Amino acid sequence: MAGGIREHYGDELPENHEINVTPFIDVMLVLLIIFMVAAPLSTVDVNVDLPASSAKPAERPDEPLYVTVKDDLSLNIGNDPVAREQFAANLDRQTERNKDTRIFLRADKAVDYGQFMEVMNLLRDSGYLKIALVGLEAASGAQQAPASTPAAPAAPAPAASPATGGAP
Numbered sequence: 001m002a003g004g005i006r007e008h009y010g011d012e013l014p015e016n017h018e019i020n021v022t023p024f025i026d027v028m029l030v031l032l033i034i035f036m037v038a039a040p041l042s043t044v045d046v047n048v049d050l051p052a053s054s055a056k057p058a059e060r061p062d063e064p065l066y067v068t069v070k071d072d073l074s075l076n077i078g079n080d081p082v083a084r085e086q087f088a089a090n091l092d093r094q095t096e097r098n099k100d101t102r103i104f105l106r107a108d109k110a111v112d113y114g115q116f117m118e119v120m121n122l123l124r125d126s127g128y129l130k131i132a133l134v135g136l137e138a139a140s141g142a143q144q145a146p147a148s149t150p151a152a153p154a155a156p157a158p159a160a161s162p163a164t165g166g167a168p
Helices: 022-041 084-095 113-125
Strands: 065-069 075-077 080-082 103-107 131-134
Touching (some): 065 084, 065 113, 075 084, 113 131
Antiparallel strands (some): 065 075, 075 080
């Protein structure tokens, strides 16, 4: 009903039992827009063809630091390309000289194992020993033998959840 008969009881206003949801909806829409804008910014935009892995994913830190070896053997720290000669200095600047920072190492599957180990040696020579290898999760029905090498005991894991591991 649009109207009603009221009796006048003085200066008191009648109680309103309706919930105003408009401010709640406005806040939710603003949060949705913020998350839609922020989500693409939190990913690495360097395209690389990662090999698959069947390892169990590990916890991901708040702000992961990715080092990427592309198929042309160029290096990237995060999204920024870096020359090999300036690799250690740029890595120190990114980590604020914190040698305990976990480095997530990604490499294209076309990269030769020897070239990959050179990058791991660059990391070790720079003092970074906490290195995690990143790969894609293998299909559940795929029969894939786990690759174990004595030089790199860290097991690859899904790109969304890097595996923990360390350089020897």
